[in-house]
Amino acid sequence: MKIVLLFARMLLGLIFLVFGLNGFLHFIPTGPMPGGLAGQFMTVFFQSHYVLVVSAVQVLGGLLLLVNLYVPLALAILGPVIVNILCFHFLLLPKGMVPAFVATILWVVLFARHFQYFSGLFIRKTL
Numbered sequence: 001m002k003i004v005l006l007f008a009r010m011l012l013g014l015i016f017l018v019f020g021l022n023g024f025l026h027f028i029p030t031g032p033m034p035g036g037l038a039g040q041f042m043t044v045f046f047q048s049h050y051v052l053v054v055s056a057v058q059v060l061g062g063l064l065l066l067v068n069l070y071v072p073l074a075l076a077i078l079g080p081v082i083v084n085i086l087c088f089h090f091l092l093l094p095k096g097m098v099p100a101f102v103a104t105i106l107w108v109v110l111f112a113r114h115f116q117y118f119s120g121l122f123i124r125k126t127l
Contacts, residue, residue, distance in 0.1 A: 005113050012106040013065030016058040016078060023055025038092040057081060065110075072117040075110055082107055 022028045033039045045051050057077055064074035082104055089096045111118070 008106045008109040009065050013062045015103055017062030017066060020055045020058030020062055023051050034093055041092060072114050075114060
């Protein structure tokens, strides 16, 4: 199980580090902009420079996972990013669902291992 967790942490960290850095350095070639709402969304995403904020969050989360520091914080940071990736592909561009599901599965494996650090969020009723 330790090897599975190590593999999941390292792979998820690499995924987010590489794609986060790509938001700044543009070293992964992209094809033509998709049409429809997905293209409009991506146009606004890039022209508003919002991509830089998301890329910085991805790099931070990826680095934390790779160096094995503050892993629960990295999971908390990357969780909303993964939700947005899933929503984008589910609602606008189903073509990229497989990589989104791979990242989600890796995140869930790590979340399950570190659930104890998130258990305080699942309290049904407070005072």
